[in-house]
Amino acid sequence: MPELPEVETIVRGLRTVLPGHTITSVRLGKTDFIEDPVAVGELLPGRRMEAVDRMGKFIRLKLNATPEAKHPDKHLDLVIHLGMTGWLGVRRPEDPVPPHTHVFFELEDGRELRYTDIRRFGQILLVGHDEIDNFAARLGREPLELLLQEFKARLAGRQARIKALLLNQAVFRGIGNIYADESLWRARIHPARLASRLSSADLQRLWKAIRRVLQQAIEDRGSSISDFVDAEGQPGEYQQKHRAYGREGKRCFRCGARIRRAIVAGRSSYFCPRCQPAPRAPKAILEIPKAKT
DNA sequence: AGCTCTTCCTGAAAGC
């Protein structure tokens, strides 16, 4: 579900309600998506949340140990990835608990920070302060903090399809399937083109498109395709501005051709066949038989 | 080494 703009929306919501509050206890449901559930249950009580940040699609809760914490000399952060269906937010204990809510962090003021994740593709892990820089270094650059020259350098000479590289979190962090397609549509680049074959002008258009799409999507509080809601439970608005993603068979806003869907980099990819011309080797593209309208 | 494909899980929607 969540890509950079959705995670940023969640983080901004949490930032207004979490800092300064202390975890008093942890209740766990299914734990197969938690790296070390025993440590989560034992080490988090007595730790105070100081800040909420985003690293790509990861949420980082900076923690400080109070004297009540076990191993207070061990400096830990709580790092959470929402996967496809994760949600994180603060509720009162009497509020209804949605199905698939697997983690409750109970706070000193009686509220609870809840993690809900239908498919459990998310991740929860504890990262020591001494490891957090290494953790972040394994990810690529934040696309909104990237200069054009660095953007070009990261893609230079790469033989992979541009869409695969945009989705690769070690190249850029935070871009997912929706915003890759939206950016490529704006830049008029076919998702199956090889990065090494893109011109300097192509790359500049793509860099600008990514910035514009992500900034606008953050402003609109993300895309709510089926069920994304922010930390307060409100949907985003950016889905109303999608130009390619999810629009198979509908007309291109630019040229009127019908948007197509194909599998690129293992993911559904939506593009305009007229504005975003296919690369020369058509075997690289697996067309999906057109569904009847 | 670099890239692509399959798999993990649950539920909604489409197909038959």
Added chain:
DNA sequence: TGCTTTCAGGAAGAGC
């Protein structure tokens, strides 16, 4: 109606 298939906002790990 009801059963089966396909697909979903992610990404580690297997395979080429």
